[in-house]
Amino acid sequence: MKSNSINISNTTGTAVLIIFFLIFFNVNGTAQSSTGKNTTDVRISFCNMIDTAAMQLRETYKNSFGEEYTIRTFKYYISNISLVTAKSKIVLFPGVHLINEADSTTKTITIKAPAEDFTGISFHLGPDSIYNVSGTQTGDLDPAKGMFWTWNSGYIMAKLEATSPVSSAVNSNVSYHIGGFKPGVNTQRKITLPFPRTLRNTGSNEIVIAANANKWFDAKHTLKIAGDAVCATPGKLAVQFADNYAEMFTIASVK
Amino acid sequence: MQRLITILLLLFVVSGSFISQAFKPAPPKEKWKGATPITFTVPKGWPAPQYNFADNPLTKEGFELGKKLFYDGRLSKDGNFSCATCHQQFAAFSTIDHDLSHGFNNGLTTRNAPGLFNLAWQKDFMWDGGINHLDLQPLAPITSINEMGESLDSVLLKIKADKEYKKMFKAAFGNEVINTQKMTKALSQFILMMVSSNSKYDKVMRGEDTFNLPQRLGYQIFKTKCVSCHQEPLFTDYSFRNTGLPLNNHLKDFGRMKITGDSNDSLKFRVPSLRNVEFTFPYGHDGRFYDLDFVMLHYRSKVAKGPTTDSLVKNNIPISNFEIGQIKAFLYTLTDTSFLKDKRFATTGLAPQQPMHE
Numbered sequence: 001m002k003s004n005s006i007n008i009s010n011t012t013g014t015a016v017l018i019i020f021f022l023i024f025f026n027v028n029g030t031a032q033s034s035t036g037k038n039t040t041d042v043r044i045s046f047c048n049m050i051d052t053a054a055m056q057l058r059e060t061y062k063n064s065f066g067e068e069y070t071i072r073t074f075k076y077y078i079s080n081i082s083l084v085t086a087k088s089k090i091v092l093f094p095g096v097h098l099i100n101e102a103d104s105t106t107k108t109i110t111i112k113a114p115a116e117d118f119t120g121i122s123f124h125l126g127p128d129s130i131y132n133v134s135g136t137q138t139g140d141l142d143p144a145k146g147m148f149w150t151w152n153s154g155y156i157m158a159k160l161e162a163t164s165p166v167s168s169a170v171n172s173n174v175s176y177h178i179g180g181f182k183p184g185v186n187t188q189r190k191i192t193l194p195f196p197r198t199l200r201n202t203g204s205n206e207i208v209i210a211a212n213a214n215k216w217f218d219a220k221h222t223l224k225i226a227g228d229a230v231c232a233t234p235g236k237l238a239v240q241f242a243d244n245y246a247e248m249f250t251i252a253s254v255k
Numbered sequence: 256m257q258r259l260i261t262i263l264l265l266l267f268v269v270s271g272s273f274i275s276q277a278f279k280p281a282p283p284k285e286k287w288k289g290a291t292p293i294t295f296t297v298p299k300g301w302p303a304p305q306y307n308f309a310d311n312p313l314t315k316e317g318f319e320l321g322k323k324l325f326y327d328g329r330l331s332k333d334g335n336f337s338c339a340t341c342h343q344q345f346a347a348f349s350t351i352d353h354d355l356s357h358g359f360n361n362g363l364t365t366r367n368a369p370g371l372f373n374l375a376w377q378k379d380f381m382w383d384g385g386i387n388h389l390d391l392q393p394l395a396p397i398t399s400i401n402e403m404g405e406s407l408d409s410v411l412l413k414i415k416a417d418k419e420y421k422k423m424f425k426a427a428f429g430n431e432v433i434n435t436q437k438m439t440k441a442l443s444q445f446i447l448m449m450v451s452s453n454s455k456y457d458k459v460m461r462g463e464d465t466f467n468l469p470q471r472l473g474y475q476i477f478k479t480k481c482v483s484c485h486q487e488p489l490f491t492d493y494s495f496r497n498t499g500l501p502l503n504n505h506l507k508d509f510g511r512m513k514i515t516g517d518s519n520d521s522l523k524f525r526v527p528s529l530r531n532v533e534f535t536f537p538y539g540h541d542g543r544f545y546d547l548d549f550v551m552l553h554y555r556s557k558v559a560k561g562p563t564t565d566s567l568v569k570n571n572i573p574i575s576n577f578e579i580g581q582i583k584a585f586l587y588t589l590t591d592t593s594f595l596k597d598k599r600f601a602t603t604g605l606a607p608q609q610p611m612h613e
Contacts, residue, residue, distance in 0.1 A: 144407035
């Protein structure tokens with residue numbers, strides 16, 4: 001990303017310049033290169049939770065409707081991470097990351113951020129739509145990661161698999177493979193989280209983001225396991241799950 | 256002043272749109288010059304291909320790697336099913352004489368294996384168009400439990416363990432990194448070269464040959480009764496249509512609707528190319544028509560009228576027995592013998608690779 005630079009001729013009044021910069025930086029913000037000088041590593045850790053408990057695969061939990069489920073898979077893509085500076089600039093970090101509860105090495109993303117003060121973070125759950133239409137991808141987007149529908153090209157943005165006594169599916173399975181990128185069935189969601197306090201980036205900083213899986217069932221929409229134990233295609237149900245998982249993130253700590 | 260502020264406001268809106276613009280995937284940085292380029296020739300009078308060759312430049316080494324993969328049974332779980340198992344060259348890369356094809360663990364496909372040729376001109380794949388890029392197409396049969404039944408991870412493990420493959424990936428792409436992307440790009444390179452454009456029909460169009468009387472009459476009938484969907488020169492318009500085939504009660508396959516979720520697409524399937532149609536029997540998405548006569552009889556009197564039945568066929572197509580004979584005479588001129596026997600696409604004649612022992 002190139003820094004935006006705007007030249008304004010001498011004939012422009014100073015007042016306009018001031019108004020312009022106020023608008024430009026304080027309201028809208030500007031993109032800034034994340035690869036410049038004076039950067040330090042910032043770790044962004046995702047801590048998957050069931051309400052207030054740290055998620056343990058193969059453990060049995062209850063959602064807010066009292067439905068029991070034994071979770072075995074919890075994965076999602078994080079992309080377009082950006083930090084918001086105290087001056088309302090937006091610093092973007094390209095890349096798509098697959099967070100997989102079963103693999104602790106995937107749960108921390110390290111970015112190189114400029115030594116500034118930051119007041120918040122935003123990111124997308126799910127890769128951008130362009131990746132769904134550009135052939136075979138590599139890295140975390142390699143279809144071998146099991147997050148790609150081969151029969152109806154497109155990424156699974158997030159996956160939650162479990163068993164539940166209230167599931168009506170075979171083997172009491174609960175299988176939520178949430179995807180869809182076309183207009184009307186898009187399941188990519190932007191998440192914006194202000195920090196509880198300003199993060200002064202002086203090196204060795206960490207942002208811990210909690211992801212509460214129970215929000216999948218109970219947030220904007222009420223989605224009971226007894227009602228729908230399986231979601232494996234793009235469509236209305238997938239969009240409802242996407243609305244719900246967009247609400248699962250909170251800032252646990254900034255240090 | 257007011258105007259200037261407006262302009263500046265507009266400016267920041269525009270710059271804002273740049274900020275929110277999604278990152279595009281990095282263009283391939285394959286500056287590997289060690290491989291021998293292959294030129295892809297578009298036959299005269301044909302449209303521009305859909306495939307973006309700039310993303311996957313064709314090379315002799317990439318083609319040879321793709322060919323090895325295409326004929327390698329290890330891409331399946333038990334080692335028995337290569338791409339070529341269902342896509343046989345002598346049948347224009349369809350499965351000869353099979354409505355459905357055999358797969359892993361006595362599985363059976365749910366659709367008829369189409370011939371593979373001229374895929375550079377196709378923008379989405381499968382009878383329902385669900386796959387949006389040629390490079391992604393092989394992933395479906397490889398991972399389908401009733402076809403090759405293998406996981407991509409296992410395929411990559413088997414390939415990585417093979418010294419010959421290591422050499423071939425390096426020759427094709429400049430390094431030994433083996434991943435899904437490189438595997439599928441190599442397969443695409445092999446498949447993209449399968450261009451069928453040298454049938455008698457093509458020779459006639461190029462002025463190198465002439466139709467005999469039945470062929471000429473058949474071509475005239477074809478141009479009044481069939482060409483709306485089977486457009487020259489590729490003999491398909493790539494659309495999805497309900498041609499009045501009643502729902503198959505065993506397969507319960509609603510075609511395009513499965514992809515779009517739109518009931519207006521119920522029972523719609525891709526219009527297939529008629530090139531090499533002499534060897535791609537049986538016909539139809541589920542192979543229900545054993546030969547061309549059954550297809551003609553269907554259009555003459557058996558079209559099922561439903562809410563999505565195509566307007567071009569819903570009142571049947573009047574075709575006399577005489578005309579059927581002429582149309583068939585014409586359709587057989589679409590057989591491209593030089594393609595069916597092209598040694599570049601043939602297996603080297605060795606026995607299929609033995610499955611790896613894990």
